[in-house]
Amino acid sequence: MATVAFREVHKSFGATKVLHGISLDIAEGEFMVLVGPSGCGKSTLLRMLAGLEDIGGGQIAIDGRVVNDVDSKDRDIAMVFQSYALYPHMTVRDNMGFSLKLRKEKQKLVDERVANAAKILNLEPYLARYPRELSGGQRQRVAMGRAIVRDPKVFLFDEPLSNLDAKLRVAMRSEIKALHQRLKTTTVYVTHDQVEAMTMADRIAVMREGRIEQLGEPLELYDHPANLFVAQFIGSPAMNVFDGVVKGGAVEALGARWPARGGAEGQQVKYGIRPEHLEPAASGIAAEVIVVEPMGAETELVVRIGNTSLTVMTRGRSNSGPGERIFLAPQAAHAHLFDAASGQRI
Amino acid sequence: MKRFTREAVLLLVAIPILLWTLLPIYHIFLFSISSKDSAFSGTLWPDQPTLRNFGTIWREEHFYLHHFWVQIWNSLWIAATVGALTLAIASCAAFAISRLKVRGGRTVMNLALFTYFIPAAFLAIPMYKAMGNYGLLNSRWSLVLAMVTLASPYAIWVLKQASDKLPYELDEAARIDGATPLQLFRLVYLPLMTPSMVAIGTYALLLAWNEYLYAYLLLSHEQTITLAVALGHFIAADDSPWELLMATGLVYALPPAAIYYAFRRYMVSGLTAGAVKA
Secondary structure, eight states, X not given: OOOEEEEEEEEXXXXXXXXXXXXEEEOTTOEEXXXXXXXXXXXXXXXXXXXXXXXXXXXXXXXXXXXXXXXXXXXOEEEEOTTOOOOTTSXXXXXXXXXXXXTTOOHHHHHHHHXXXXXXXXXXXXXXXXXXXXXXXXXXXXXXXXXXXXXXXXXXXXXXXXTSOHHHHHHHHXXXXXXXXXXXXXXXXXXXOHHHHHHHOSEEEXXXXXXXEEEEOHHHHHHSOSBHHHHHHSSSSOOEEEEEEEETTEEEETTEEEEOOOOOTTOEEEEEEOGGGEEXXXXXXXXXXXXXXXXXXXXXXXXXXXXXXXXXXXXXXXXXXXXXXXXXXXXXXXXXXXXXXXXXXX | OHHHHHHHHHHHHHHHHHHHHHHHHHHHHHHHTSOTTTTTSOOSSOSSOOOHHHHHHHTTOSGGGTTHHHHHHHHHHHHHHHHXXXXXXXXHHHIIIIISOOTTHHHHHHHHHHGGGSOGGGGHHHHHHHHHHTTOTTSHHHHHHHHHHHHHHHXXXXXXXXXXXXXXXXXXXXXXXXXXXXXXXXXXXXXXHHHHHHHHHHHXXXXXXXXXXXXXXXXXXXXXXXXXXHHHHGGGSSSOOHHHHHXXXXXXXXXXXXXXXXXXXXXXXXXXXXXSOX
């Protein structure tokens, strides 16, 4: 277990600046998720921590030791790649034991560690197989096993679940989380999937265009997004956002008055409200139902007010059908106001 | 029906080509099992087929065959050494250029390709001069070095293209696992490159085995020449022993055929691996 610290880390590829001074402290044993759209620099940041990419400027420290000029192999980290990157010509056992063998550890210790990792990951029946004889999920587990046997200070995951099908992804998600709870190794996990981020992270760093937009615990990001980008990136289905003007303690938008707190009188704002905080009611703001998507436990409605489409999430079933008029009751306590120009939270 | 027509056309083209290829080989075979008198009889099968020619070769019982075993050993030794050296050079070069991304790698690749603008025959005289300067003439090493020089560019080119297809994450995973570049080369790169290596090794080996011009120039002593050059000596006389020449030629063709047959699985996949840039 170790801490990880990024201090004013910069990176450019040629003339393109991909990281603009990232500072981030990761606590001992923490599960930190870096999330953002593709090209936001999250993978580059992870690869710099792994030593696979030169550090353009600033410092990266593991357990207080600056590792800028330390070789990957001496950083005491283990990484799980999106493509698994298993050695195709080695059996599962040899794949997992490879790093220890390179360190010239005693065969007995290698066997012990591999057996232990295989047990944790339910890989015992597959130790003699080659990667090509395994399913995607099993390969992913071998890649994790290879990381575990090292007993490293930090685990690095680079979009490890992107190549798996949806069902397996959910299963592996909880497996990785359970693994972390068991081993308590500091983990840095990169993903573009905000659901993965929300469900697995102790803390999330939302990144965009080489900057950290917001850093915090999952629900903190969900309940109090610092700006429009985080508000729309975190949460599925995404938050409804539309233009409005603050007037008399509410926001006038889409020809109706939307309850809200804060904002200066006459200020141009973006009004944000999550689908589950916009419930159908007996009276309120009128809208026309366009699509009904029943999901069993809840129902998603796509409704239209004027030309603006909004998503509404209601618990249980809905009696409404397409073309019907319904009334929406926004919950004032859960409304978010953002400055129209800067996109920052008000 | 359409498929039938297509296959018929293919067969109509393939059969003449096959016959065209096999006819000279049959001719060699025919000569080699004929006695000296009936060699030019012009029949499709000799009246009294004989294996005596092969016995003569085995026991080195003819003026031209006095050093047969030494010469075939020379051929084998040179071919195997050329194969091994070319592989060593090409795999190291391909690894450095493709995996370690050494500076100037592109230039090396372009230079390698450029060497094929110059016909090998043009280089024969300079090569002869160079070997003379180093006092290597008439040594097996002169031919080995010359053939390695000729085979390496193509070998580097093919192996580099094949290396490019290995996922780079494997290298990164190995680096994080603690592998040094040499360990990466030995434990990850070479095992995965085996098919291409077999193909390229065989290519270099056969190139050296079949070489005549350079062998003829660089080696001149009866004890140092290869079998290819020795075969050439057969027709120096007015009264050439054709049946022995053909029998020896048949023997000479057997090792490459055996090697090709043994590695045919790798040859196709390995040589086409570098053909298209995927």
